[in-house]
Amino acid sequence: MNRPDKSPCALIVMGVSGSGKSTIATALAERLSWAFEDGDRFHPASNVAKMRAGHPLTDEDRWPWLEAIADEIGRVCEASGHVVIACSALKRVYRDVLLRGRHDVRFVFLDGSQTLIADRLARRKGHFMPPGLLDSQFRTLEPPQADERPITVSIDAPVETIVNNIVAQAQVRTQSP
Numbered sequence: 292m293n294r295p296d297k298s299p300c301a302l303i304v305m306g307v308s309g310s311g312k313s314t315i316a317t318a319l320a321e322r323l324s325w326a327f328e329d330g331d332r333f334h335p336a337s338n339v340a341k342m343r344a345g346h347p348l349t350d351e352d353r354w355p356w357l358e359a360i361a362d363e364i365g366r367v368c369e370a371s372g373h374v375v376i377a378c379s380a381l382k383r384v385y386r387d388v389l390l391r392g393r394h395d396v397r398f399v400f401l402d403g404s405q406t407l408i409a410d411r412l413a414r415r416k417g418h419f420m421p422p423g424l425l426d427s428q429f430r431t432l433e434p435p436q437a438d439e440r441p442i443t444v445s446i447d448a449p450v451e452t453i454v455n456n457i458v459a460q461a462q463v464r465t466q467s468p
């Protein structure tokens with residue numbers, strides 16, 4: 292018998308660079324009155340320097356980063372808190388590291404074409420991640436499968452519409468608008 296799904300204590304907004312993770316996660320956290328965490332802050336400086344120099348990360352680069360985010364999820368959830376985290380979580384094995392077997396964490400997959408995302412990245416200012424790494428991001432991306440119970444939303448819409456679509460699927464309590 293499937294274990295009943297607990298209402299989530301954490302939502303991980305995932306997708307390739309430029310898909311809108313930080314933007315959507317911030318707006319979603321505000322709508323839900325949950326905490327927001329940008330997964331980028333858990334990177335060691337060496338990872339940021341590597342990406343800034345135009346080199347994709349390897350699995351070995353990502354394990355400590357993913358474990359640090361999983362630790363934060365555990366801290367928040369064990370304290371009965373709630374958090375929206377922006378984290379690319381490109382591969383299924385990365386998502387397994389983040390979950391640590393929990394049933395009260397769900398992934399929100401920001402789904403969009405490479406063309407649309409490249410256009411948005413071309414206009415983004417002041418971020419360390421070069422648009423030239425987008426090809427590598429899509430090559431690495433393993434879209435979540437049905438058994439991962441993702442909340443999948445198209446990014447080809449205004450931010451508020453995307454947030455509404457997430458809330459409608461996530462079965463979370465919201466502040467009255």
Ligand SMILES: Nc1ncnc2c1ncn2[C@@H]1O[C@H](COP(=O)(O)OP(=O)(O)O)[C@@H](O)[C@H]1O
Pocket residue numbers: 306307308309310311312313314315377411412414415416446448449450453
């Ligand atoms: N729904 C949207 N419509 C239009 N522009 C968006 C939307 N979501 C994000 N953006 C813009 O796209 C760029 C990438 O968004 P960002 O949140 O930085 O993505 P990520 O955190 O996944 O790298 C930013 O310049 C942001 O302002």
Ligand SMILES: O=C(O)[C@H](O)[C@@H](O)[C@H](O)[C@H](O)COP(=O)(O)O
Pocket residue numbers: 307308309312313330331334348353379380381418420428
């Ligand atoms: O390779 C990865 O696993 C991801 O790219 C990740 O390491 C990086 O933190 C973000 O992608 C930063 O860039 P964005 O904020 O543009 O996603």
